[in-house]
Amino acid sequence: MDHVPPSSQHDVMKVKLFLSITKPGIILGNLITVIGSFFLASQDVLNIGVFLLLIVGISCVIASGCVFNNIIDKDIDSVMERTAKRVLVQGLMSDRTALRYALILGGLGFLCLLNINLLSFLFGLIGWFFYVVIYSLWAKRQSVYGTMIGSVSGAMPMAVGYCAGANRIDSGLMILVLISIFWQIPHSYAIGLFRSDDYKKANIPLFSILYENKKVTVHCLLYIVVFTLLCGTLYLLDYAGTFYLLVMMLLCFYWIWLTLRGFYTLYVKKWARSMFVFSIVIISSFSLLIGFNY
Structure with missing residues (x-):
């Protein structure tokens, strides 16, 4: 039986922690709509470079928003059974490390979107801002209409995908x-x-x-x-x-x-x-x- 060095096990655990805090399920779900809207707008003319920038860019932007959401919701996550085992709640990663990670992801993601076109960047920024600032920091906790407000951020990945393919409104x-x-x-x-x-x-x-x-x-x-x-x-x-x-x-x-x-x-x-x-x-x-x- 192969022996896995303790250092390697530790590295694998760290990767899993950094991956889980980005909420991969949410990223994957959004990627499905992003890809569909991109192909709709592209009209059968596929630009592989733009497509790859789109996938990396929107994934990083969504991941950044999700990490910020983990930081913001740490207090309420601790009392909910579904979220009680999240990384920050269990103290497996510091808030400072998570914050730096979120900023790096956001920076990389927005840079990719900006290299596609300005519209993709702007819609990505709108989606991130609505999710992190308006929804997570305020609407989710204070307003009965938080779902409606949050739906604006949820609609932006599809807008980003469409603009990456068509570059127009x-x-x-x-x-x-x-x-x-x-x-x-x-x-x-x-x-x-x-x-x-x-x-x-x-x-x-x-x-x-x-x-x-x-x-x-x-x-x-x-x-x-x-x-x-x-x-x-x-x-x-x-x-x-x-x-x-x-x-x-x-x-x-x-x-x-x-x-x-x-x-x-x-x-x-x-x-x-x-x-x-x-x-x-x-x-x-x-x-x-x-x-x-x-």
Whole structure:
């Protein structure tokens, strides 16, 4: 059996710590939408150099925001079961080290985006600022509408991807941003519902746990209907093809049907989890479909 030197084990552990604090799952989820919007805007003309800069740049910017979020949320993470084992909460990394790491990631990420074009850099900066400053430092803890405010930052990666491919602001960009916003709100409400115990412990004023399930379901339904209309608009404006329309409408109608079940379910958390899972399925499918542009 091979013997791994203690120093090597220590190095591997350090790498794992630095990786986990960036929230890789969030980065990967955003990369799917970034790549889809980039290919949609590129119109089958792939610039490998720009694509690589985009992947590295947006990954580092998102990672920077997530590390800052870990620092800011250290106090509330310690009381939530889901986050109690995070690196900073357990004292496995100092806040100062995490801060330096976040700044380095941000600097590298923004430098990459700036080397693509100014629009990609600006939308990346808007997304980072909304997530770190407006959402993490204020809205998440103080406002019942924190989810809506946070959705602005969540929509920016798709804007960055589109601008990296097209380098312009047009109707396609605006529709993508709105689609992302109207997708995120029911997605986040679902998270709040099935993880309500944790959020209550941390005194986070989520809309989906402060109001009764019927009202939350109505709001989810409205957002999903608008999401559906916006998805159709991409086809009507000739940004996507017939195959995209057929698949997306089937998925959207299923999401609407799934949402309607929330009005009479006796198992709210189970329903919310299914809403969350399907929201991941539909945004991933959407990104794949606009990327192929059929």
